Amino acid sequence: MVGDVVQFLCEQGYSLQGNAHITCMPGPVRRWNYPVPLCLAQCGGSRKEVSGVILSPGFPGNYPSGLDCTWTVNLPVGFGIHLAFLNFSTEAIHDYLEIRSGTLEMGSVIDRFSGPVTPKSLFSTTHQTSFFFHSDYSQNKPGFHITYQAYQLQSCPDPRPFRNGIVIGTDFSVGMTVSFECLPGYSLIGEASLTCLHGISRNWNHPLPRCEGNTELTVSE
Template identity: 75%
Template structure:
């Protein structure tokens, strides 16, 4: 006795409306082996009798490529050889009574049917279950650290009127990297939406439609949702998306931050911190950094530095000036100029809190004005501190010079002081001479301010 083995070469019909029915006998009253529509059909179909009845029906609307089937009559000494499902793997090459063959699918496809089949005894050798299929399903729950999401029917066209949701759920502390390998949908009407989080409360991080391949995406929560919707009209190939878990580590902590401080303690993905320098230092770099998405954690810019620069224009009423590179020793061959300007009516008081330079050859010069044509009011060098000088102008020029040999450092502070008669009227009249009092006398003063002063 012989039975039929049907090998499916190609199959494409209008999904749900145009179908092919196979019956294990001479007419439609015989047991039905299967009813197939769209692009989903086993690669191999086996009958259990020597008759096979095929019934194809189509409606009045959409046409498709149809199908191409080849059949072979085989003897019943053993079970018919089961072909490997499309997009799957078959394990086992013996088909005698009691032999077992197992199946599994490629990533992104789900096994429809039984993963193990056994060759059964009897007058007709047959498998105890039909050969399974590997299909791309509409939605699902994914928990592996890597995987594939496919549109239903991929690589064939997806069906109409789909409403599919895939959820990738990983342990807390992991996010998902999405890489789009294929993407083609009907523009506007068929689309994919990606959320970082659940379908109801997650943040939308991407919405895609049309033929353009989306750029990679990073979801920064342990749950990621992919939603796909198609309408009733045009169908396209759809999509193939590879996902990979990555650990949601924080960006490197820039602390300790030399000569300054960091504002903000949250170093996780998407968060921003900022930097400020101590008085006398200048920020070199970006003042704010954001922790980037990605497999490895990095800031969007290099961490800035707070540096004591060689010269500058200073307008604060009070401040500090450091030798270049402080607290490290200053470099050789420096000629640095600082112009300090305070509001009119003020002079400037300078005090050296640290002064350790090479005597004579490395020195600081101060002019009582904005340039070197102004009177020089001081030159400082050596290893002394608490040196000070006053200006009579609201601007001073400070120059630091170093030669090619010994280095050192210095720190000076300054502040603006009110100068009587310099751009503002004195508020108090001169104090009259006090006469005729004895030791231990108590003297009372009365101060009044005229209107408008």
């Protein structure tokens, strides 16, 4: 009716293009005061929610040519994300999606996906995850529909008490490093520094070291 206002909200993964509110205007011909907006999947973006959606541009239609899109999921330290692929179809080899633990520049590659096969679900075990999508100038496909859900990362086992020595560092979470030193009269057997590994099962990158008493006696003349 005249004067009524309609509000538009997009589903997860889509961005609103246009006015979120439109009003039915008076006059001999009923019309809205603004064009009806659109919900479009964008090329890249940043996510901070604990759950969300990553869509290729134009989804569910074909993605355009010549794209280089980057999405990032930034969560509090101590959280990772579980990724589920609902749809996936790109031109094999030439169009691909690369997922990294960490930033696009410094993060380690989890995997690169290309072609018609929908990947299995996977985990990113860092609080920051990056998605990079590239398309060339030939074939266009429907692209991808990915959902993610945050989960809390566990810490590596507490190395204390460390007999006959001390542990330097109290943060045993993923990616953190602790060091070990022995008390006077003891020698360190093993690695002096350990890093908590990424992965579903939390473990240090080396066995825990130990401090053993020195058996050699120094005789002074």
